[in-house]
Amino acid sequence: MFTGCGVVSGQNQYFNRPHPGLEVNRPIQMENGVTSGTCSVYQDQTYSNAGQPAVVHSVSTPLTPLPVPPPALKLGQEGFKKVCRTEEDSPCPFPGLASGVLEMRVKEGSKIRNLMGFAMARMQGEKDASGGGVSGGGLRQVVFTGSGRAVTKTITCAEIMKRKVGSLHQLTKLRYKVVKEVWESAAGGTSEMTVHRTVPSISILLSKDPLDPQEPGYQPPETLSALWEEKEGVESSSQTACKRSHGPLPYSSFPHSKRVCLGDGVSVHPPH
């Protein structure tokens, strides 16, 4: 339904965007107090194209009030098209990280074979370089980041690398990324709106060197199967605590009903 909107070249993620956008925005509407300003809409920002007149034009009426419902759908319906999409720079999610770490930015259209081909070569080190004994097996760390629909692909890349390289320490961070979109009226071409929306993003640090195990989101190497047992051990305590507080109702009722059933079965048999 969005194909009617013109797309500026380089916006290759556009066509698939609306869906995650909707999903993202729905919860945000509920949390306006917290993520204040993320959905606010501005008119006639100075980001307008050079050729645009600087005159302030009022956008068509339903869009003028500030608390606008999900922008993507609304804008598309109102004949707006997206002219610009920029991700705001956010600080590195891994504070003490060296500056030269390879960062793989996974996009929705990225091919896993391309990403992995590049990243694996860097992590394993070029064959001739390791022959010289200089690099000693390539880089020590790599970061995979992706947002929106690319999150799944990002995780997949990290999982493949863990499997191929082996004994990698992992640190996973989740957060919202702020994306600024500039929308332009298709009808007049004179009014613009800037939409700030938040997109969930993931950053995965894979390291050959040990990382801080206390950091939330840390995963030691080779947790393929150990993940569950370890977690179960941790959470068994909290589970028993909850059983004590909430358990009695369901747990007492179940055995009781079973006994009733048994009693029925027994009582049926004797007459035969």
Next chain:
Amino acid sequence: MTEPRNPGMSSIPQAAPVHTDSTSPAVEMDPVEYTLRKRLPRKLPKRRNDVYVNMKTDFRAQLARCQKLLEGGGHREICVHGLGLAINRAINIALQLQASSQGVLQLAANTSTVELVDDLEPEDPDEAGEPMTRTRNNSAIHIKVFYPDPQ
């Protein structure tokens, strides 16, 4: 979904030697029609504070369920799991929980690979097709949402 089709498909020639031609996987499948049945993921722990996010249930309902567990249910931590496409939603839920707690809640995300099994059943029993299985991998995320310092 986007994950390797080819590794899985490569096992097919061994199971059904009829199709050993080196054509593309899609063509290989043609001679006998199969019904693809996706088995459910391998059994996973289901505690009271585990939330398995899916794409069928309404997002707000799943978010509300998590909020209930944390606020009314007296849990110090819950574990939100998402597989494949539901990863996004799981992350969204976790981030929403964190945001609505004014940043008190913390997130600890772990990722994993889940092996999934598909059954291939021949459509027409008269033809020479044999039932096959095919395994593929999908990514999953497990987000622990917790109040720090549980004392």
